[in-house]
Amino acid sequence: MLIRDASARVRQQVPDLPDPPPDTAPGVICTAVLRALASPPDGNTSETVGGHSRTAAHAGGGLYFTEDELDLLRPPVLSPRAAFTIWTV
Template identity: 60%
Template sequence: MSAPAPLATADDVQARTEHEFTPTERARVTILYADASAMAYTLVPSMPDPPPATAVGVVSAVVLRAFAAPPEGLEEEAIGGHTRTLAHDGGGLYFTADELKLWRPPVPVPRGAFSIWT
């Protein structure tokens, strides 16, 4: 059995940023979207085939977030009273709960018998 197709491409990620990737950065983006796609298929085993239209945008957002994370592992910085979070615990690739919801099938509407009182 072959691995499922990646949910985004380097061109998809590039289209969602104003930063023009260098060849080295593009190679890193390619690895990140492949890893993010594999994670998505693992985290959402009920992902439909074909994946929903939101898949490309979600994987691209995850890749851009990981790409922007500082490679040295710095998670947070503070200047005076201002604190800024730079990376998620563990850094790298991660999905938010809202991003994962975009891939899961909708919860079916309860159906059943009912009564109307008159």
């Protein structure tokens, strides 16, 4: 279910996702799913048991993508091609 949700979110957050998606897509999806699975299910951002404490990586928890991850899915931005001038002396 998380993989399906992550895939849907990618399509929503990267509307110009190429078809087929880039080779980085499975890694980005898996990273987001693993991060969601590691988040505390009750929404706590931190917990302490005895001498051990744990802090969630993202205050919101759940399924999300970082900007760097989304950049791996976006088509490359090509530099504009324009006419140029050659100055002579």
